[in-house]
Amino acid sequence: MKRWLSAASWAVSAVLLAGLTLGGAADHSAAFTDEAVAADHFEASKVGAEVLAAGGNAADAAAATMLALGVVNPASSGLGGGGFALYYCAKDGSLTFLDFRERAPRAADAAMFDIQSEPSPGPASAPSQLGGLAAGVPGEPAGIQALVERFGRLPLREVIAPALRLAEEGFTVSEALSKMGKAFDVQLRQDTVMSNWDLGLGALLTRPALARVLRAFAQTGAKVIYGGIIGQEMIASVQAHGGVMTLDDLRAYRVRTREPLETVAFGYRWVTAPPPSAGGFTMIQSLSILERAVGESPEPGAPLLHAMAESWKGPFLDRQRYFGDPDQVILPVEGMLSPDRIDKRAALAAEGNPHPSADYDFPVEWNRGAALTPDNAGTSHLCVVDSEGNVASVTTTVNLPFGARFTAGGIVMNDEMDDFSRGGGKANAFGLVGGDRNLPGPWKRPVSTMSPTIVLQGGEPVLCVGASGGSRIVTATQQVAMNVLLHGMTAGEAVAAPRIHHQGIPETLRVEELVPLPAELQDALRGRGHQIAPIHNVATVQAIQIERGSVRRLQAASDPRKGGRPAGR
Numbered sequence: 001m002k003r004w005l006s007a008a009s010w011a012v013s014a015v016l017l018a019g020l021t022l023g024g025a026a027d028h029s030a031a032f033t034d035e036a037v038a039a040d041h042f043e044a045s046k047v048g049a050e051v052l053a054a055g056g057n058a059a060d061a062a063a064a065t066m067l068a069l070g071v072v073n074p075a076s077s078g079l080g081g082g083g084f085a086l087y088y089c090a091k092d093g094s095l096t097f098l099d100f101r102e103r104a105p106r107a108a109d110a111a112m113f114d115i116q117s118e119p120s121p122g123p124a125s126a127p128s129q130l131g132g133l134a135a136g137v138p139g140e141p142a143g144i145q146a147l148v149e150r151f152g153r154l155p156l157r158e159v160i161a162p163a164l165r166l167a168e169e170g171f172t173v174s175e176a177l178s179k180m181g182k183a184f185d186v187q188l189r190q191d192t193v194m195s196n197w198d199l200g201l202g203a204l205l206t207r208p209a210l211a212r213v214l215r216a217f218a219q220t221g222a223k224v225i226y227g228g229i230i231g232q233e234m235i236a237s238v239q240a241h242g243g244v245m246t247l248d249d250l251r252a253y254r255v256r257t258r259e260p261l262e263t264v265a266f267g268y269r270w271v272t273a274p275p276p277s278a279g280g281f282t283m284i285q286s287l288s289i290l291e292r293a294v295g296e297s298p299e300p301g302a303p304l305l306h307a308m309a310e311s312w313k314g315p316f317l318d319r320q321r322y323f324g325d326p327d328q329v330i331l332p333v334e335g336m337l338s339p340d341r342i343d344k345r346a347a348l349a350a351e352g353n354p355h356p357s358a359d360y361d362f363p364v365e366w367n368r369g370a371a372l373t374p375d376n377a378g379t380s381h382l383c384v385v386d387s388e389g390n391v392a393s394v395t396t397t398v399n400l401p402f403g404a405r406f407t408a409g410g411i412v413m414n415d416e417m418d419d420f421s422r423g424g425g426k427a428n429a430f431g432l433v434g435g436d437r438n439l440p441g442p443w444k445r446p447v448s449t450m451s452p453t454i455v456l457q458g459g460e461p462v463l464c465v466g467a468s469g470g471s472r473i474v475t476a477t478q479q480v481a482m483n484v485l486l487h488g489m490t491a492g493e494a495v496a497a498p499r500i501h502h503q504g505i506p507e508t509l510r511v512e513e514l515v516p517l518p519a520e521l522q523d524a525l526r527g528r529g530h531q532i533a534p535i536h537n538v539a540t541v542q543a544i545q546i547e548r549g550s551v552r553r554l555q556a557a558s559d560p561r562k563g564g565r566p567a568g569r
């Protein structure tokens, strides 16, 4: 049952979903009984399902799906990027968070992007977005290996095999990849590997340079990248593109295991990403505010949308002031989440009209502390649920489409350095202005919004969810989760429904052009005083709902906004 939209407005949205560029809308959701994978590309979902059918568990399948995504959609993720994985182990009920986010090279410093240079041609061409300086030390290969070694049951080479096959034999270029290829064509043509790609819709693309890397990864493990032959080639290319990364930076890279953040709200236990993500924090604070502001069983409609937009303003301010790499700066997480502060924000959000973001600024008593010494040591979200009940919620990224838009050792390099703040209050590609805690520094991880989430009830997982889309990741993830858990939608309906977004600054409530909020709801929000502006879409969400009735049902959905499709059995 869907209660969010009136039948008429739902029909309008359904037509839009079918008629616009939402190519995968018809197949974007499916129900399974045993196991399911929801990725934003069908080939990748199928790879995950293949690994599950071959005896792998959710960790093996998630790793294989990540590797396949890196082959079939190099605009969004791959071995040159990084990400976060939240893993639920059914045997002992534990939840583990793996942070394999990129980190800055040792030679990074706070002023490294305060440079005046001739603008390069093409979009997203600031020095933190394009070229060697933009690339952080990749975490993806180490993250994949850690996921498989700690939780998987198949040998790494078996997990890598399907991606290698796709890279060698080729795959059909999707609408999403083709569109991004067109948008960044000027820059892709400059790269020795990417200039050879035919990214026309439906073209058959092989990835021989990446196949070589995958073969080496399968034979010797991630060390071939973190200091071995591939790593040496990577560093040579990064430096030739003006970067400062060294072989020591690669050798010193470590995956971090962190305590996930969690809260209880609306009768569910929400477990999500801790710092260096600010996304999980934003979501659990928003949920606590909402529970106080609108009660425990909110009806869908304008009052809830209004309160939701208000609930995000405070956490986005906190992000700007307090967030940085938890390995290097002290974050007052307890103070930021104190009940008293949540009460104050909830009281404002419960009022009928919007407040300026600054009204939500309740500074925390805080010992900033000295900086800690670093230890020596385009995005895609996927969900996997296996037949034993293990759940993997993984978000993986190279940041902007095709990352820093050059390859190194055959690998498309990320431009995650754009997620650091820079002097002068300049915003990053997602309009986020970071604070001094998030300035670049040696081996520092930039603050993220990625929020892989698992929601539990009665000790059992009921939903795996997460998104790609920069600052919109968290607001989209939260809305889809609420659509399923509070408003009774199926995963497919929840993912396809219209979404809103507010990030405090600017003081603008965004509504989607691709899946517009019904006009009456937009009018109601405008009537309360919200400044509404369009945005093409609010992120791309993948979700699997786990229903335990007399028969177990896995409702899996990939977002029609990116044309994905789930697989399973």
Ligand code: DON
Pocket (backbone or CB within 6 Å): 378, 379, 397, 398, 399, 400, 416, 419, 447, 448, 449, 450, 468, 469, 470, 471, 473
């Ligand atoms: O970590 C982050 O928050 C960003 N680098 C994510 C970028 C992203 O989602 C781009 N996606 N479509």
